[in-house]
Amino acid sequence: MVHTLIPETLPAADVDDVARVLTPEGERIPDRLLDPWITDVDTGALRALHRDMSVLRRLDAEGVALQRQGQLGLWAPCAGQEATQIGIARAFRDDDFHFTSYRELGVLYARGVSPEGLVRQWRGEAPSGYDPFDVHVAPLQIIIGAQSLHAVGYAMGVQRDGGDQVAAAWFGDGATSEGDVSEALVWAASFDAPVVFVCTNNQYAISEPVGVQTRHSIATRAAGFGVPSLRVDGNDVLACLAAGRWAAHHARSGEGPAFIEAVTYRMGPHTTSDDPTRYRTADEREAWARRDPIDRVAEYLDGLGAMDDAFAAEVAVASDQAAADMRAACLAMTTAPALSVFDHVYAEPHAALAAQRGRFAAYLDGFEGAETEAAR
Template sequence: MTHTLNPTADLATDIDDVARLLTPDGERVSDPDLERWVADVDSAALRSLYRDMVLVRRIDTEGVALQRQGQLGLWAPCQGQEATQVGTARAFRADDFVFPSYREIGVNHVRGAKPADFVIAWRGEEHSTYNPYDINTATPQIIIGAQALHAVGYAMGIKIDGTDQVAAAYFGDGASSQGDVNEALVFASSFRVPVVFVCTNNQWAISEPVAVQAKFPIAGRAPGFGIPSMRVDGNDVLACLAAMRWALDNARHGNGPAFIEAVTYRMGPHTTSDDPTRYRDKEEVERWRRRDPIARVEALLRAEGAFDDAFAAEVAADADRLGAEVRAATLGATSREPIGVLDHVYAEPHSGLDEERTWFASYLDGFASTELSTDAEPATSEGAAR
């Protein structure tokens, strides 16, 4: 199933050439291709999706605040992209394997990441982050687009094993210009492997607008590789859930890869080291703020009589608890001794590693000596004379 694309769409301005089930005002609209994939989603399921998105936004808010306070080295915000992440991730089975970028906070949350898993990597502590096999999700990839190849390699193994697992790779619109992503599409198509590509088109690759990188919809590239694609409203959690269910079903039935372009917006900076006011205007940000993915689900739930003050208070309390846990995990993190960087480098000890340890220990002792001399009370002229 390929959503019909307008071949002359200008991605810088045309954000409505997408498949959707929920308008920015929270009204349900009909799309036969999507509706059948979410026919089971009732008010209770919608409330659950809403809760997850609120929790993800709270994790993100805490991450930004902790970095600003000097507790984290860096943070990659995901505000505005909660529907893309939560909607697609909720479609996975537990045994599917996901390869995220560094911004998929919502995907990792849905997959079962613990509070510490979101912050320890950005703090630079031991092991950096979670064990991938605990939640069947690879550690967040920093190299732009590399995870697409990793996902395809994993999917090739799935095909050899003959199971109906599926692998998935998440990357941004900027990464779609990388050779790694295009090579991954070639391999996935050639070997018809069970993998789903999710391109989160958040309009900006750091400071480069998507219209510079893609003159036509990014989802339109996939059919050129022989891969079916769909371009959906990335701020519509129902459309994102439906699109991923379609893509996973396609892969599980031996039909090979699928491609989803989720059109959304990065409300904050690329990372906390970035100043987005230098390359985009306030009017653009405000236009997208009115398309908020959480607000539109709340509007739908209120229209269905499934959102009241009690539910709002319950979700807010859950968010407060999770926020406190993320903060506690950060502030309670214990840094190991620097010499520990050489632990577990090799399975068996050897003389070369011993030499490295001896040299590094001496190097570290040099810093201790410097601190002692700096902290010592300076001698007076009288003392010097004596």
């Protein structure tokens, strides 16, 4: 039996008809679906979530700065999406495996990726900034939606090996218009794969608003594949934590896949090569700034008497230190020789690749002062 937790007629652009437990003003409200999954969250846990989101925002700002200063080739900002990434990521077990897009910096941070690992791939020094099997996160995926198929394949492998790990596929609202996501949902539903689909609906697929992509909420699409879904306030970290726990438990219990649509907003550009002022208004951005996920938790903690100056200072120090560590790691990297891009493409020698390498070497030799021989 399909268990859909949201109305099927919900307009795609309706950002208020969502499950939440913290209002934008930081007030706690009851929710019968979410409350049972967060009964253990005390003041200490709330502070930890606030700290995580604050550190994440500072790391993201540092990534943008490093790119603007020519130290990174590109950066995909995640400001505004901290509650979605931290809340849901913290709901999984350490041995669960995540398959992300290029914007889930918070998942990498939550899984313990080193400061160097956060930027190595964006600097172009390696195809992955970390060992996926150390942190249980696949390399960042640039091909839109492809990671959803990877997650389902991994989950089916776990299922056949008799394990109880869960796979998580992270993608944006734009990816749901790609065939890969639909195919992944078909396979997951058909084989009851232990996979959680996390759709970060940040309102824009680069420049196309979500209302252009679908007439109804994205979460309703899951019902068409027989996958239970939950549409939550993606700026409410407690709602996201609860949704993640529900979905992970559902998948781990042998009930098959689950789908989360986290309704949030991308405060910055799609990437540092994008100009969002060409397709968004300042009024829209300001309206979402009033829904800020970090301020929301801070207000709630303040109401509990747990947001004092000492804690705020501790969070600020931790955030600055994390950013400083990432910057230092980035600046200390040795740029790899240009021709190393051809290393490790194939396990055995490959004639076509060797020919390509030769042509690229000749191209590099055409520049004044080139030292291609030393790089070979």
